[in-house]
Amino acid sequence: xxxxVILTGLRANNNLTIGNYFxxxxxxxxxxxxxxxxxxxxxxxxxLHSFTTPINHDELQGQIMHNARLFAxxxxxxxxDDILLYRQSYVPAHSELTWILDCFTGVGEMGRxxxxxxxxxxxxxxxxxxxxxxxxxxxxxxxxxxxxxxxPVGEDQRQHLEFARxxxxxxxxxxxDILTVPDPLEKQTEFFGKGQGLRIKDLADPTKxxxxxxxxxxxxxxxxxxxxxxxxxxxxATTDDKASINYNPIEQPGISNLLQILALLxxxxxxxxxxxxxxxxxxxxFKRIVADEVAGFLTAFQAKLADxxxxxxxxxxxxSEQVANQQAxxxxxxxxxxxGLRPRG
Numbered sequence: 001x002x003x004x005v006i007l008t009g010l011r012a013n014n015n016l017t018i019g020n021y022f023x024x025x026x027x028x029x030x031x032x033x034x035x036x037x038x039x040x041x042x043x044x045x046x047x048l049h050s051f052t053t054p055i056n057h058d059e060l061q062g063q064i065m066h067n068a069r070l071f072a073x074x075x076x077x078x079x080x081d082d083i084l085l086y087r088q089s090y091v092p093a094h095s096e097l098t099w100i101l102d103c104f105t106g107v108g109e110m111g112r113x114x115x116x117x118x119x120x121x122x123x124x125x126x127x128x129x130x131x132x133x134x135x136x137x138x139x140x141x142x143x144x145x146x147x148x149x150x151x152p153v154g155e156d157q158r159q160h161l162e163f164a165r166x167x168x169x170x171x172x173x174x175x176x177d178i179l180t181v182p183d184p185l186e187k188q189t190e191f192f193g194k195g196q197g198l199r200i201k202d203l204a205d206p207t208k209x210x211x212x213x214x215x216x217x218x219x220x221x222x223x224x225x226x227x228x229x230x231x232x233x234x235x236x237a238t239t240d241d242k243a244s245i246n247y248n249p250i251e252q253p254g255i256s257n258l259l260q261i262l263a264l265l266x267x268x269x270x271x272x273x274x275x276x277x278x279x280x281x282x283x284x285x286f287k288r289i290v291a292d293e294v295a296g297f298l299t300a301f302q303a304k305l306a307d308x309x310x311x312x313x314x315x316x317x318x319x320s321e322q323v324a325n326q327q328a329x330x331x332x333x334x335x336x337x338x339x340g341l342r343p344r345g
Contacts, residue, residue, distance in 0.1 A: 147180035
């Protein structure tokens with residue numbers, strides 16, 4: 001690896017929402033397009049992560065391909081030498097390094113992980129898997145195999161990135177600097193920036209985020225929604241009785257959410273969008289404007305998605321996985337030598 005590595009992935013067990021698109025997918029693709037050439041960009045499909053919680057395994061292969069198609073439809077180049085699009089499970093070193101790191105990880109460390117506590121509380125103790133428990137170790141292996149310095153993560157993954165730093169420093173202290181330590185969170189923020197800070201909320205309950213795992217789907221706009229049905233969801237969005245359009249997430253969360261959606265769809269600053277509609281009293285007219293923008297966006301995106309060639313996806317996988325295996329195996333072999341699993345020298 002002659003270039004510094006940026007590593008990121010997007011789990012897609014459920015259909016992605018427009019919130020996922022603007023909050024995760026597009027920033028990842030834009031980052032790849034901007035930094036490829038100067039950096040190696042590892043955009044991987046985290047399929048091993050996909051069943052840390054219960055899923056329909058009959059659908060997993062289709063979801064993996066759909067995940068890759070979304071990257072391509074969003075503008076990720078499939079033939080750039082510095083952009084690797086690979087399936088995690090097609091690089092066996094991920095699993096092998098995870099086991100080694102497991103043996104240097106404390107049970108207490110994993111038990112203190114906030115995401116594990118939250119998810120296990122929802123699932124119930126009798127259904128919590130060991131995979132969910134040690135998921136941060138697998139994430140650390142994902143990062144450390146490629147010497148990734150930069151890993152964009154959301155709030156729920158910050159603790160896991162810190163663990164990746166901790167376990168790499170622990171291994172290095174024991175075996176003399178054999179792993180690259182990812183940069184700390186403050187440097188990650190400095191490198192990637194803080195983003196635009198707009199987070200799309202649920203249309204039915206604008207006090208919570210728009211979640212792809214929402215059971216009802218009434219307040220969620222999925223990327224594969226029929227455009228006209230998505231428009232109806234916008235028209236049914238929860239607002240308030242103030243009859244005045246203002247950006248005020250505390251007192252007017254519904255209208256504020258619609259303003260954010262419109263700003264993201266148009267690619268305009270939120271302040272400019274608010275100024276254009278501030279004080280207007282007809283929520284119905286404003287909802288129709290947002291609904292039309294949502295329908296237009298989905299129509300255009302779904303056309304791009306339909307044009308993505310599965311053959312091009314498979315070719316990108318095979319090219320990238322050859323490179324990823326070579327790089328990951330070099331790191332794994334170095335660790336195997338250090339712990340005594342392979343001859344040294």
